[in-house]
Amino acid sequence: MSQTATPQIKGARLLASLQALGQIGALPGGGVNRLAFSDADRLGRDWAVARMRELGLRVEVDAIGNIFGHSPGVQDVAPVMMGSHIDTVRTGGLYDGNYGVLAALEVVRTLREAGVTPQRPLTLAIFSNEEGARFQPDMMGSLVYVGGMPLHEALAARDAEGLTVAAELQRIGYQGTAPVGAPRVDSYLELHIEQGPVLERQGLQIGVVEGVQGISWTEFTMQGQSNHAGTTPMDMRHDAALVAAQVAVHARELAQRMGGRQLATVGALQLSPNLVNVIAQKAVFTVDLRNTDGAALALAEAELMAYAARAAEAEGVQLTARALARFEPVVFDAALVDLVQSQAQALGCTHMRMPSGAGHDAQMLARVCPSAMIFVPSVGGLSHNVREHTEAEDLLRGAQLLLQVVLALANRTS
């Protein structure tokens, strides 16, 4: 590699492309709706593929609709991959996923304009249905890509209206022929907005992501007895709402007591019959537990379940629990995380090492190659929200860091 100055991302162009993609599926008043495999998703894909072709990338679509843009290196070896997704939730913002894809596009464009060809090929990846807002599971495209889910299962997933992934992929013209399940990738980098408040509150520019925390979702159903709130003495009650409330309060206490990176949230709760003067017969609610430490997460699950069982028994309420989701924590490649950190330092960015609180395609790629992520701050910590925002200078800084990490990776001699 020639010892020229490092190529510099053009911020205005990056912002313009984010705005342009944000027009597709735009919601009145702001934000965007490009649910996976919808008409808006098709238009977004068409737009992104057109940008790849303008750059002369070789475009490939695989059997689950993942899109790859290949840029050759000096050597014909496994590529360094950059990627993310462009599908959104129903009321999403302009940055979640899209930022990682468009910054990667800008990295390739900037290197080409500077006449820089890295030793290793670069691949730009757009993974299908990361959000899981229409078809479950989320991170579907990257999961199938790495062989974590059989293709036919993913293609058979149905949305609320009964449409399958297979039918919708065909309809929008993105069921490709490239194989899935055993990718050949040198390493994977994903740039993403934090989607949380930590960097902003700490006044830092870059998050060096060490891994993705483990997730445990449980749905509890408490079955009590419906009775008149005015005629049933306190000691004769079997109040499902009370036990639900006790578990919610306990979940918070548990997270505070365990400390560290333990999170606990009761976000959904439904009472029946849900009337002011009737003791609840049934309470259905969810507990979302997360931890970067798998053993601690398992402990939190066990403690919460034991508490819920005790509380239900004390009230004479019947408890059932159903696992909705369970992912072990993912630890990113130590050397790659160190490389991100050293490049952040070299670029003069204030930064911190942190876990990702949300799931990302990078955690799937981590199954098959060294992977890591870069976070930039989210204003107010907002995401999955039409008011999702990241400042222009942060967007530019993240993209420049991505460029430098990728360049170092693709030119490394080891």
Place this chain on the structure above:
Amino acid sequence: MSQTATPQIKGARLLASLQALGQIGALPGGGVNRLAFSDADRLGRDWAVARMRELGLRVEVDAIGNIFGHSPGVQDVAPVMMGSHIDTVRTGGLYDGNYGVLAALEVVRTLREAGVTPQRPLTLAIFSNEEGARFQPDMMGSLVYVGGMPLHEALAARDAEGLTVAAELQRIGYQGTAPVGAPRVDSYLELHIEQGPVLERQGLQIGVVEGVQGISWTEFTMQGQSNHAGTTPMDMRHDAALVAAQVAVHARELAQRMGGRQLATVGALQLSPNLVNVIAQKAVFTVDLRNTDGAALALAEAELMAYAARAAEAEGVQLTARALARFEPVVFDAALVDLVQSQAQALGCTHMRMPSGAGHDAQMLARVCPSAMIFVPSVGGLSHNVREHTEAEDLLRGAQLLLQVVLALANRTS
């Protein structure tokens, strides 16, 4: 009054009339739906009025649709009134209200058949819209009857479809001409199912009702901040669901600590956006507090409000509270309650003095004349439920007690 044996209620006839009225608005599989001023209510009223006329009662309908059947006494003085209601909730049972009306009808019939004419006239009352399930407030008919609510306000009340009480009363032919607001009643007796589990659990036959507990309904709204459950550290949360749960748990603790007749129920709770992985932005929930002691009830309200404010502040959540209903406790006439108790003793019934947990027309009548109530056991404490049930022997026993109390009242010399 001649010293003959006390006339005896015919149980089979009482049961048959309960079944007959229960056919009107019957639900498939059991139970009944005779919402106030509906077609089914009209048919129920027609049936009841026909029974009154068969007995030769002088039937009168007032301006809010209350129906009265008058039976003359030896003297032309203010009548002893027995009554209740025949409207039901949407999925009601056969006994709530109907039992009091039909037992009163049976009392009149039994006295007539025995050739007994009491000194004072007897009036059988069927009050409009006691349930409040379609038009609010509940106990509307008796409230207007005693002058507690202006007639025009009650007539202007609208159901969920926008229909007024006035229009519906006219439609079903029950807007009468008898005046409301200043009734002339000697005393009022209401026989009712307990609608709670106390008598059954205590193994007792009769509840001698001393009054109706005070009711305080408050709707709390907690406004927090919606955020990602995976990316928002525990100490940066403004979780509306947590504060709602804390208040629900505290309400139970408060009732237990206060003891006595303090009741506390959180029966309705709605979270927004109500998703497993999103911290709740908003929680709207109700607290139902009841106590037979007005001062204690006010204390419970104040304590709960203070706790809710502290909990909201600690979590950085904004609290607003709205009173949905507030009734002071009603204490029934001591001499009349004593009379009920002494007649229960005379009849050899096991009994206890108790408050009513639910509201009843008797609490409105208590504003204008000595009033009291008699309770019989509810199987399983169930009411406002198609499975509402009271055993035949309990129904008969309650009606016989009503007869004896009314006879004693109507023949008293004082």
